[in-house]
Amino acid sequence: MGSVNGAEALEALFRLQEKDLELDQLRREAEELPQELVEAQAQYEELEERLAGLLERQAELQKEYTRHSLDIQDLTEKERQAEEEQKKAQSAREQTQYENRIQQLKDRIRELKELSKPLEDSILDLEEAIEALKEELSALKPRLEALQEANRVRVAELTLVIEEKVAERNRMAEAIPPGLLKEYEAIRRARRGTGVVRMLRQGSAFRCEGCNVVLPTHVAQKVVQGQLVRCPSCGRLLWKG
Known part of the structure; x- marks a missing residue:
């Protein structure tokens, strides 16, 4: 040559x-999310993560509360049966044995109820926190969707510009x-x-x-x-x- x-x-x-460097810049712009959208998505994801954590914790507490409730029902039934059997006792010794048994059942029932009360309170507190988070998510979702749609339009417009620039670039390349x-x-x-x-x-x-x-x-x-x-x-x- x-x-x-x-x-x-x-x-x-x-x-x-x-022209190639101009195209590089346009492609970067198309790939990069606007800061406002990045922040909104991060906020939404954080709320979702917090909500998932609260729901998981609520499920754990509810499981424990249910277990206590079933134990209380079982012990209450045993207490009723013991009281019925006590009525049929033939001696003072049997009466005393049943009284001791009934008292043990009552003590355990009371203990379980004492354990259940803070669980119930915690579950209620979690329900309030969960509802508050759901409201935050509901309030944020329309804004996030609007930002996502605006970005989709922006990318679509940039894509058209890139296609035009690529056609120009290809024509230029023919001379090399x-x-x-x-x-x-x-x-x-x-x-x-x-x-x-x-x-x-x-x-x-x-x-x-x-x-x-x-x-x-x-x-x-x-x-x-x-x-x-x-x-x-x-x-x-x-x-x-």
Whole structure:
């Protein structure tokens, strides 16, 4: 490739890269969620997590409360049976034995009721907290859905713009030699989006715009002549600008 053609190809490649960088930015914008939406989603997820925790705790307490209630029912029935049997006692000794048994049952029933009371209070407190969280979620949901819809519209609009830019980019790429284009794309993937950079003059020295390394004189001369040269440090294609 002659020096003029090489210089023209590099200039076209540099313009193509500007389009590629513009597309990169647009794609990032499409992928990134607006901060307001991020915050609303985080708030909603936090409320859901708290609600799940409260519901789990409520289920645990309810299970324990139910177990106590069933035990109380069982002991109450045993107490009733003991009282019935006491009436049939034939001796004072049997009467005393039944009285002791009945008293043990009463003591255990009272103990279980004492244990059940704070459980019941805690369950009621949890019910209030759960209802409050559900109300918060219900209040936040319309706003979250509105933000999600606005973002969907934003992304759809950006997608149309990106499609137009991609068509422009493809037309620009047609003017670049396929081998050079393939080399540029490979470098761009490896070098954070830039495959071709300008050579900058600084006093009597020349630097690579990509990595800021001072270029050897023979490399700088080739770039000035329009030859296809890569930076010996970062590997990007150099354009004299």
